[in-house]
Amino acid sequence: MKRVRAENPESTAHMIDIHCHILPGIDDGPLSIAESLVMVDQALADGIKTIVATPHTFNGVYTTPSEAVTGGVDSLNRILTDKNIRLRICPGAEVHTCDVFSRKIIDGLAGTINHTGKYVLVEFPFQTINPGTSEELFQLKLKGITPIIAHPERNILFQRDIDQLYDIVGMGCLVQITAMSITGELGTAAMGCAHTLLQRHLAHVIASDAHSPGSRPPILSNGVDAAADILGSMAEARKMVTDIPRAILCGDSIEIPDPLRPLEMKKKWWQVFR
Ligand SMILES: [Fe+2]
Known part of the structure; x- marks a missing residue:
């Protein structure tokens, strides 16, 4: 397969x-500040300078009040500043x-x-999609809050049938896919679904x-390299880790392309001759 790794001006962003x-020590992430700092080093070496x-939160194991996140972010940022490490952590x-999750978000919990x-x-x-999820997502949109669906390529239902995701994106939600899903490090099912989401313009952000x-x-x-191969464009893949997340951080609006249905997708030359 031809690798799309051309140098372009955006690669410096x-x-x-x-x-x-x-x-x-806040959820199932790093156990200590030392581990967090190793992760910060890894991110910087990869070219990441901002992490949300x-x-x-509310997953049945961790509640994680919003104030706990703010406190943790402030504390880690202070350590990074003291060590003159040029990476910033933002809250999220x-x-x-869960039940009435839209209300919890709207109320700032x-x-x-x-x-x-x-x-x-x-x-x-x-394994599933909870009943009433669409209505909850719609309630958030009504309040001007855009839900970003985290890694749907890892959900068994979307792996079998991504039609429901067209409705969710059609409602105005964004979709985040996970870098290790695209590369196949999280299994072939997640990789296949992630690639389909990219091909059909149903994925908008790549995160770790x-x-x-x-x-x-x-x-x-x-x-990003693997996504560039699928999209045929390093610039488009880079936008998914630069321009689009930057707009999300700033709370700016984002224009997304219409999702493609299978019949609308261009055939590759070998499909034409099949
Ligand atoms: Fe996560």
């Missing part, structure tokens, strides 16, 4: 990771689709990304969903 479990801390949350009140990272269960320096590090570049 620093990357932003909008989904990362970087705060120590997104601890699990990975909010599980779970934080929006960078606390702009404009975008929030929402996680579905891996990092949890540790070992098996789940904050690395985006490998996923």
